[in-house]
Amino acid sequence: MTTSQISISVDDETAQAYAAMSPEAQQKVQMVLRLQMQALLNQPPRSLQAIMDDIGAKAEARGLTPQILETLLSDD
Numbered sequence: 001m002t003t004s005q006i007s008i009s010v011d012d013e014t015a016q017a018y019a020a021m022s023p024e025a026q027q028k029v030q031m032v033l034r035l036q037m038q039a040l041l042n043q044p045p046r047s048l049q050a051i052m053d054d055i056g057a058k059a060e061a062r063g064l065t066p067q068i069l070e071t072l073l074s075d076d
Contacts, residue, residue: 010018018026059069 018029021029
């Protein structure tokens with residue numbers, strides 16, 4: 001199997017944690033990411049609205065109410 005390099009943006013903390021890993025640990029992370037990306041790319045495309053609806057349903061199932069959301073969004 002041939003491989004290609006890609007770049008993805010991550011937050012600084014994630015980048016630093018990855019850089020601090022041993023080469024063996026980095027290879028494990030790369031394998032997990034490769035498998036996750038393959039799984040995501042093999043799914044049929046979904047509309048943004050469908051994705052947002054799914055996220056909303058999961059948040060609601062975990063106890064997020066409109067009032068809590070409003071409080072979170074209005075916090076400075």
